[in-house]
Amino acid sequence: MEPTGSHPQVIIIGAGLAGLACARELSLAKVPVLILESSDGVGGRVRTDELEGFRLDRGFQVLLTAYPEAQRALNYDALELQPFYSGSDVYRHGSFQRLADPLRHPIAALRGAFCPIGTLYDKWFALLLRLELRRLQTVPRQTMEVTTEELLEAYGFSENIIDRFFRPFFGGIFLEKELRTSSRLFQFIYAMFSKGQTAIPRLGMQAIPNQVAASLPAGSVRLNTSVASVESGSVTLANGEKIEAPHVVIATDENAALKLLNGPETKPASQRSVTCLYFTTNDPTLPTTPIVYLDGEGCGPVNNVAILSNVSAAYAPAGQRLISATVIGACGSEALEGAVREHLARWFGEGVSQWRHLRTYTIANAHPESRQSHTGNYVQNARISPGLYRCGDHLEDVSINGALLSGRRAAEAILATYPPP
Ligand SMILES: Cc1cc2nc3c(=O)[nH]c(=O)nc-3n(C[C@H](O)[C@H](O)[C@H](O)COP(=O)(O)OP(=O)(O)OC[C@H]3O[C@@H](n4cnc5c(N)ncnc54)[C@H](O)[C@@H]3O)c2cc1C
Incomplete structure (x- = not known):
């Protein structure tokens, strides 16, 4: 394919998974893109x-x-x-107790049914929850939003299984062990663990962004290129260079996006x-x-x-x-x-x-911080003003899935502005 970087229609700031997914979607539609990435490689937080x-x-x-x-x-x-093996070894009182997925490792799960991590009811509730969430394809925006801990308690899980299993397991995913993360994100991630493998x-992990980047036309990504400010129809780099394009997408992490939008003195989000x-x-x-x-x-x-x-x-x-x-x-x-x-x-x-x-x-x-309160109107979520768009995990679920999805949504919002062929 022809190099597209010199006369881009769309400048994308950030080569994390969101920016790469946005670029891929636009490139598939033959829209020339240029990604500007401040670090020395693609992938953002997946390196x-x-x-x-x-x-x-x-x-x-x-x-x-x-x-x-x-x-x-x-x-x-x-x-x-x-x-990975579908299950976990939980360390408690001097030894590991295996909690195995009953559908994939039924014998190990049966052995674990009587282990001191959780009660038989807990294991039953876990199966029920799995059945209830089996059709979930996205973060549910319509369900009542409470904390993950509140949801687990409301479901009837014992304190023992919440503390011994859910807190370390989902704590490791949410990066907080209070389980204050939105129940909606929990429901989505629980469904994903139930339906597929962990791998x-x-x-x-770098192979993931590398694969998306390899699908882009040559010259689409400029590394070691930090964007200092964003104007309507152009961006200015840290070295003073100005690059113009009809559309600009801010695909950085949340705090870098806040600075580009509101100025360098902006208070960072937690x-x-x-x-x-x-x-x-x-x-x-x-x-x-x-x-x-x-x-x-x-x-x-x-x-x-x-x-x-x-x-x-x-x-x-x-x-x-x-x-x-x-x-x-x-x-x-x-x-x-x-x-x-x-x-x-x-x-x-x-x-x-x-x-x-x-x-x-x-x-x-x-x-x-996980925020699952947006309305689900993806175009509204992606478009900041005419010609200026955003994407990133902070706008969807905080995950590889959310980053890829938000990148595609931003691309779709831009493509919607082009007249039909
Ligand atoms: C330790 C850790 C573990 C995780 N574990 C999992 C997991 O197991 N499963 C899962 O699904 N998700 C996991 N995640 C979350 C997932 O990695 C992220 O949600 C996702 O990668 C975010 O992608 P992004 O494109 O939105 O943002 P980022 O990856 O942050 O990409 C933003 C890019 O913008 C660039 N940038 C910033 N400012 C500028 C600027 N001014 N000019 C130019 N470029 C700029 C950055 O250098 C970066 O490359 C984990 C994250 C971390 C950090």
């Missing part, structure tokens, strides 16, 4: 670093294969998705943060199941662990294991590593003291 043969995602993250927009936008086969691309520590070992006694381990005791600091090389062997060099430990909040102090080792020695034994620390990622602006 993977390579270090000594290890693949380190910038924070533990997964793709839920049931995400409808991801199914639409991505080629799963080419991503070589590697699934990572064989070569790391964000959720997370810290991810990577370790390696060649200890052959470590478990080999590709499962997520959860803290069912609530005494921290670690919320969840995954031995990623059990899920995708390509995440570590041969003979090595790659372990990710997630701590909710931005707590990248030196003391943290010791506290994490101490905590994980209770889970995996004294060998943890010999694990080699590879890197710690502290992600201060990992998630915007």
Whole structure:
């Protein structure tokens, strides 16, 4: 295809999944786009670093294969998705208790039915909730909105299963353990876990944005290019250069969008943060199941662990294991590593003291606060003023799905302004 970057019809600020999805949709409609990205790569919050043969995602993250927009936008086969075990091992009172998905691992689920995490009623309620939500394709905008904790209580789940399972499991997804996140987002994510698999691309999460970027015409993305301000019909870069186009899409994270719209002094919106520590070992006694381990005791600091090389062997060099430990909040102090080792020695034994620390990622602006209150009018949501549009996870559900969906919605809002062919 011809390079399109020099005379764009649409400038997109930000090469996260929302900006890339917007560009892809416009490119499919033969509209020339130019993405301006301030960092050195595409993907935004979905990036993977390579270090000594290890693949380190910038924070533990997964793709839920049931995400409808991801199914639409991505080629799963080419991503070589590697699934996790459908269930979790919850650490409580000196050992792991397995909570398995009853439809995918019925025998393990039957064994777990009598484990001390939750009651038989809880397991029954979990199945009922799954049935109730099985048709959900988007975040439900019409259901009553309460907090996730209130919804679980109203459903009749016991305090035991809320504290031991829902709090660490959904805490790791929402990046807050109070479960104050909207019940609507919970319902959507619960449905996605029930309907599909939890997976990572064989070569790391970066494969997802790379795949979308590869579908764009050559020259569509300019990296290391920070936008300083947005005017009607143009943007001005941090180096003073001005680029014109009839349409501009702000596809940045929420706080960068607020600054571009309201000026650099704008008060930032509150964000959720997370810290991810990577370790390696060649200890052959470590478990080999590709499962997520959860803290069912609530005494921290670690919320969840995954031995990623059990899920995708390509995440570590041969003979090595790659372990990710997630701590909710931005707590990248030196003391943290010791506290994490101490905590994980209770889970995996004294060998943890010999694990080699590879890197710690502290992600201060990992998630915007979840707001699920918009009306569902996507064009209104995407259009700021004539010629100026926005997209990003802060406008949809905070997820890979939400980012991809909002990017497509912004593209559709622009395409609607063109006369029919
Ligand atoms: C640690 C972590 C774990 C997560 N886990 C999951 C998970 O398991 N499953 C899931 O579905 N979702 C998960 N998410 C959420 C998901 O990654 C995000 O919702 C999604 O990637 C957001 O994409 P976006 O395009 O809206 O924003 P971003 O990815 O933030 O993209 C915005 C882009 O804009 C660029 N930019 C900003 N300002 C400017 C400027 N002035 N000029 C030019 N460029 C600019 C940024 O550099 C960035 O590349 C996780 C997120 C994090 C951080």
